[in-house]
Amino acid sequence: MRPQHLLHQPLTTQKCTLGCPILDRCLGGAIPCNSITELVAESGSGKTQLCLQLSLSSQLPASHGGLSASSLYLHTEFPFPFRRLHQLSTNFRSSHPCNDHDPCDNIFVQGVHTVDQLLDIMPRIESFIKNSKSRLPIRLIVIDSIAALFRSDFENTPGDLKKRSSLFFKISGKLKAMAMGFGLAVVVTNQVVDLVAPDEGINGLKVGNLGCLYSSGRRVCPALGLAWANCVNSRLFLAKDDEFVHQDNQLVNGDGGDFVSRRTRRWIHVVFAPHLPKLSCEFEITRKGIFGVER
Amino acid sequence: MEISRLPISASQRGKLISAGYTSLSSLSSVSSSALASDLRISESEAVEILKVASRGSRLGWSDGTNSVINGAQNAWDMLHEEESLTCITTSCADLDNILGGGINCKEVMEIGGVPGIGKTQLGIQLAVNVQIPREFGGLGGKAIYIDTEGSFMVERALQIAEACVEDMSEYSRFLRNDVQACQVKIQPKDILENIFYFRICSYTEQIALINYLEKFMSEHKDVKLVIVDSITFHFRQDFDDMALRTRVLGGISLKLMKLAKEFSLAVVLLNQVTTKYTDGSFQLTLALGDSWSHSCTNRVILYWNGDERYAYIDKSPSLQSASAPYSVTSRGIRNSAPRKYCSDHQSNV
Known part of the structure; x- marks a missing residue:
């Protein structure tokens, strides 16, 4: 066994761009390699959008902040959003015209239905990465979402919870070993649960910089509990909030009624990360993808 | 260092002290035969006592510790070391x-x-x-x-x-x-x-x-x-x-x-x-x-x-x-x- 010399490797961990300079700058280059980054959010907050965009932007060369790599997308929620991926890839091709291949060719998609299936395909994933004949090596694994696998199969009894957390560590250990061995960026998405009785016992436990996570005006906390929180290296939280804007539309419509428009504002927060302080950045989801909003 | 601290039997210690050998230094120049006759013990027993005494004095003077087991420390020394x-x-x-x-x-x-x-x-x-x-x-x-x-x-x-x-x-x-x-x-x-x-x-x-x-x-x-x-x-x-x-x-x-x-x-x-x-x-x-x-x-x-x-x-x-x-x-x-x-x-x- 030999120690690694910290000076013999680049002085910053390689990061994979999210495809938006504002978000990249905010997150210190975006998603780090060699470790697991978790995206936590309620449904409809943009987790999948961000993952799809990431699997496209990872194909960019290092000069553009990418990994010049293909990606493996494990989805546990069905169906896989092919149409949205196609839409994003068309836009990706037009903004990066030097790429003559269809970027969708570099995204390998695999559906996963159960935890056991995930554990079964782990060794196959490893040999797939090792022996991949694809044009670009695989440097990104996305699991969207990890929570969906665990939330149905286990009961809320001490025995089941113990079995569940041992599986968390097993999966996370294997993912981290692969991340380290091949220099992969690993992104997993997680759902949230509502906090019904806040600040009672371990329910109100503060994990990371944000005391409480609010999304759509409700207090939430990441699913899968404390054990899983120990399994990821960085945790990002996507929050959304609906804002009702009263507009006086007299001039436009001439009917004299107040028109109430709903606008969804979205933020990305760093809950914890070894290389980032507490910070947040607003973003919006458009037809072309996810983009940070400069304040 | 005193005789009373030597790891020898109580009767030997008693004989040594009653014969006037109270400190280690008093044992350093005496021969085994002289010691044997002074204490009325066998010569081999006297050699044994001198061996223990010389080991004790060597440790005592070179390390400044009173330890009899190699490498052991007393709490006082440990305190000093910890403070340093x-x-x-x-x-x-x-x-x-x-x-x-x-x-x-x-x-x-x-x-x-x-x-x-x-x-x-x-x-x-x-x-x-x-x-x-x-x-x-x-x-x-x-x-x-x-x-x-x-x-x-x-x-x-x-x-x-x-x-x-x-x-x-x-x-x-x-x-x-x-x-x-x-x-x-x-x-x-x-x-x-x-x-x-x-x-x-x-x-x-x-x-x-x-x-x-x-x-x-x-x-x-x-x-x-x-x-x-x-x-x-x-x-x-x-x-x-x-x-x-x-x-x-x-x-x-x-x-x-x-x-x-x-x-x-x-x-x-x-x-x-x-x-x-x-x-x-x-x-x-x-x-x-x-x-x-x-x-x-x-x-x-x-x-x-x-x-x-x-x-x-x-x-x-x-x-x-x-x-x-x-x-x-x-x-x-x-x-x-x-x-x-x-x-x-x-x-x-």
Whole structure:
């Protein structure tokens, strides 16, 4: 066994761009390699959008902040959003015209239905990465979402919870070993649960910089509990909030009624990360993808 | 040294004293036959007594200790030695205060807390601080960082190292007028070079590395700190036989304690927090169970108190239980900012 010399490797961990300079700058280059980054959010907050965009932007060369790599997308929620991926890839091709291949060719998609299936395909994933004949090596694994696998199969009894957390560590250990061995960026998405009785016992436990996570005006906390929180290296939280804007539309419509428009504002927060302080950045989801909003 | 302390039988001791041999020096010039006739004992018995006496006097005069068993120390000597050892500062004065100056050498310290509380940050900070040169009150040693979780980020280590070097130059400018002496020779990159980083991907690797450490340490005598971040991660998967896990972990902790004593270095073990199910309710506790909690002599728990981070001494043979706030800044671990500043800062965000 030999120690690694910290000076013999680049002085910053390689990061994979999210495809938006504002978000990249905010997150210190975006998603780090060699470790697991978790995206936590309620449904409809943009987790999948961000993952799809990431699997496209990872194909960019290092000069553009990418990994010049293909990606493996494990989805546990069905169906896989092919149409949205196609839409994003068309836009990706037009903004990066030097790429003559269809970027969708570099995204390998695999559906996963159960935890056991995930554990079964782990060794196959490893040999797939090792022996991949694809044009670009695989440097990104996305699991969207990890929570969906665990939330149905286990009961809320001490025995089941113990079995569940041992599986968390097993999966996370294997993912981290692969991340380290091949220099992969690993992104997993997680759902949230509502906090019904806040600040009672371990329910109100503060994990990371944000005391409480609010999304759509409700207090939430990441699913899968404390054990899983120990399994990821960085945790990002996507929050959304609906804002009702009263507009006086007299001039436009001439009917004299107040028109109430709903606008969804979205933020990305760093809950914890070894290389980032507490910070947040607003973003919006458009037809072309996810983009940070400069304040 | 007196005769009464020699490890000989009581009757021999009695005979010696009644014959007028009260100190070791009085035995140093006497021959075995003279002693035999003086004490009316056999010559071989006299030779035996002289042998014990000469060994006692050799130890007594060369080491200044009274020990009869090789390598043993008395508490007085240990106290003196402990006082002469330098602690590794945490860069947070409040934290150093409750720890009695910082992380002690020759000891194993366990530090635990929830994800995001700053365990890894504290680990990196210590790996940097152990290298503060002697002229700045540090140890001038090197660090071994055993990363089992993959949270060590080299850019963060560099950032903390840069801040540490800046602080040292600031300190020397403040203390000395001599321009020459202001030069801080150590560079941030040197600090990174002196952190031996091991990335561990399974518990077998972790056990193997702990076994290998002794050899590594004997080749790198200037290592003064070993950090395991975290001791827990690989032991929370795949271990169905909890008794085996306990034995393996116990073995690891004994080895680390031995290393700490032998090479007079500090060992810091970072641990995770888990929930413990007792009497129908869940409670927070450090991971790895009750028997593990016995194997660490010093234990510090990091926790949130509102929006402030706190450290609490949960277990220590020499420190009184106390807690102190600290904060994680871009420059590393520092004193907690005064409240006013805190609230100003937050209103800006």
